[in-house]
Amino acid sequence: MTDSKVEAILALRGGSRSPVGRDRIALLEAVDNHGSITRAAQAVGLSYKAAWDALNAVNNLLPRPAVAAQTGGRNGGGAVVTEDGKALITAFHLLEERLSRAAALFSEGNTPIDPIILLRSLGMKTSARNAFRCTVTEIRQGRVNAEVILHLNDTVTLAATVTEESLRDLGIAVGQSVTALVKASFVMLATGKACPPVSARNRISGTVAHREDGPVSCEITLDIGGGKVLTSMVTRDGADELGLQPGTSAWALFKASHVILAVE
Amino acid sequence: MKLSARNNLKGKVVAIDKGQIVAKVKVDIGGQTITSLVSNEAVDDLALKIGDDVHAIIKSSEVIIGK
Numbered sequence: 001m002t003d004s005k006v007e008a009i010l011a012l013r014g015g016s017r018s019p020v021g022r023d024r025i026a027l028l029e030a031v032d033n034h035g036s037i038t039r040a041a042q043a044v045g046l047s048y049k050a051a052w053d054a055l056n057a058v059n060n061l062l063p064r065p066a067v068a069a070q071t072g073g074r075n076g077g078g079a080v081v082t083e084d085g086k087a088l089i090t091a092f093h094l095l096e097e098r099l100s101r102a103a104a105l106f107s108e109g110n111t112p113i114d115p116i117i118l119l120r121s122l123g124m125k126t127s128a129r130n131a132f133r134c135t136v137t138e139i140r141q142g143r144v145n146a147e148v149i150l151h152l153n154d155t156v157t158l159a160a161t162v163t164e165e166s167l168r169d170l171g172i173a174v175g176q177s178v179t180a181l182v183k184a185s186f187v188m189l190a191t192g193k194a195c196p197p198v199s200a201r202n203r204i205s206g207t208v209a210h211r212e213d214g215p216v217s218c219e220i221t222l223d224i225g226g227g228k229v230l231t232s233m234v235t236r237d238g239a240d241e242l243g244l245q246p247g248t249s250a251w252a253l254f255k256a257s258h259v260i261l262a263v264e
Numbered sequence: 265m266k267l268s269a270r271n272n273l274k275g276k277v278v279a280i281d282k283g284q285i286v287a288k289v290k291v292d293i294g295g296q297t298i299t300s301l302v303s304n305e306a307v308d309d310l311a312l313k314i315g316d317d318v319h320a321i322i323k324s325s326e327v328i329i330g331k
Contacts, residue, residue: 008303106276138284140287141284141285142284145285146285147285147305161285161303185323189267189268190265192265197310199303199306199307200299232268233325234268234321235268242268253267255302
C-alpha cells in the first residue's frame with residue numbers, strides 16, 4: 001500500500017506527429033487568455049518559436065485549426081482560440097480527469113485492479129443506489145413500450161419497461177449486457193412468506209442486511225443473494241410496521257417502469 | 265403480506281384497457297378514480313377483471329401535492 005498519488009497522463013497524437021499533452025493544452029489556454037502567441041509563450045515559459053511549433057502540433061490534431069493567427073494589427077498580430085480549439089481544451093480536461101479517476105484506483109489497496117472496473121469508472125456515474133449488471137434474455141415489443149427481461153443471477157430476473165425509441169437508441173438486443181438502474185425510493189418492501197400478489201413485475205426476496213434510520217426516512221439494505229444487495233428507501237413508519245431489522249426476510253417490490261437501462 | 269407503502273387504498277376495478285405491453289386499470293376508490301398503468305402480464309398474473317376488489321398501492325415518495 002502506497003500513499004503516493006497515481007496520476008494518468010494523457011497525450012493525443014495525430015498520425016506520427018508530435019503528441020499534444022497537458023503542456024500544449026496549457027499553452028492553448030494561455031493563448032485564449034492573452035490573445036497573443038508572444039504573451040502566451042511568456043506566460044508558460046516558452047520561446048516564441050517553441051510556442052509556435054507547439055501550436056502547430058495542436059492545429060494538426062484537428063480537421064480545422066485550434067488557433068487562428070490574426071496577422072497585422074498593433075501588436076504584430078494577435079491570436080484567437082477557435083471554437084474547435086475551445087472544445088479541445090474542454091475535452092482534454094474531461095478525459096484527463098476521468099483517466100485520473102480511473103488511475104486513482106491503482107493506489108487504493110482495497111480495490112482489485114480490474115480492467116472492467118477501471119473502464120466503468122471512466123463512464124458516467126449516477127446517483128441511483130441500485131445498479132445491476134444484467135444480460136438481456138427477452139424483449140417483448142409493443143408500439144410505444146417494450147418490456148425487457150433481464151437475467152441478474154440464477155435466482156433473480158428483472159423486468160424493465162422502456163420506450164421503443166430507447167430500445168432502438170441504445171441498440172438493446174437479446175444477449176447484450178446492460179446495467180439496470182433503480183432509485184432506492186422506487187423500491188417498496190413487503191414481508192410475508194409468499195410472493196406478494198401485487199402488479200409490480202419485480203419482486204425479489206432477500207434478508208435485511210442493514211437499517212439506517214433518519215428522522216422520517218429509513219434506508220434498508222437487502223441481501224438478495226449471489227453477493228448482491230438492493231437498497232430501498234421507505235418511511236420509518238413503514239419499516240417499523242413491518243418490523244424490519246437485520247436478519248428479517250423481506251421482499252423488494254418495484255415496477256418495471258421504474259427500471260432505467262444503461263449501456264456502455 | 266405487509267407492505268411498507270403508506271398508501272393502500274381499497275377499491276374496485278372499473279375498467280381494464282390492455283395495450284400491447286402495458287394495461288390501463290381504473291380503480292374506483294369511494295367515488296374517485298385512480299388510474300394505474302401495469303404490465304399486461306401483471307393483469308394476467310392477478311387475473312384482474314372488472315368488479316374485482318383490489319388495493320391501489322402508492323409509495324408516499326411518489327405522491328405529488330398540488331394546491
